Amino acid sequence: MDSNVRILVVEDEDKMRELIKIAFKKENYNTFEAINGKHGLEMFKNAKFDIVILDVMLPEIDGWTVCREIRRLSNVPIMLLTARGEEFDKLFGFELGADDYIVKPFSPRELVARAKALLRRADARSTDTSCSLMLGDILINRLSREITINDEPINLTNKEYELLLFLATNPKIVFTREQLLLKVWGYEQYGDPRTVDTHIKKLREKMGDYSSYITTVWGVGYKLEVPR
Ligand code: CA
Secondary structure, three states: OOOOOEEEEEOOOHHHHHHHHHHHHOOOOEEEEEOOHHHHHHHHHHOOOOEEEEEOOOOOOOHHHHHHHHHHHOOOOEEEEEEOOOOOOHHHHHHOOOOEEEEEOOOHHHHHHHHHHHHHHHHHHHHHHHHEEEEOOEEEEOOOOEEEEOOEEEOOOHHHHHHHHHHHHOOOOOEEHHHHHHHHHOOOOOOOHHHHHHHHHHHHHHHHHHHHHEEEEOOOEEEEOOOO
């Protein structure tokens, strides 16, 4: 795992934050510290983090609320910290969207190991969702750039593929020819809008029975959607 990992630590006890920081520093992970719930939420909203280590008992805004609020905004992995003897309901924590929890005092090595496990899981999840895209009977594999329609592979040129991928990533949205030239071909200007028409025509031919996925919106442009 690379050293660009950014960890948000929300914890009011100075000693505990220090311990966590040192533990992750050994792994070359960057920790960012918030000393209360309010501060933690503000930091979360203003930067990107790979994982959140969140104390439950916090001043200003408690850890439960912070957890629920972060989950509303993102699916970043969240690990709760709880003190032994503290009233802690793990089911409640999971319901609020926490991924794991660890009881204080814990060994720094265990904390790091658990955080790594969460990061790996999150990583696998994001590769899963980003490498393939399914829209109706169209399946697009972004890693291999293969497209199958109703399990039949179709052969597309590079630009036909890019065009279909772009429309499929933004289903039901109508794009003008100029917008497509910009998004797919990268032409800011001087592009010929007819280029789009010829590619759409080719794409429809290759899609055969499924050509109706691409709709012409007269006077505007094109969109892709699963026909009813
Ligand atoms: Ca605390």
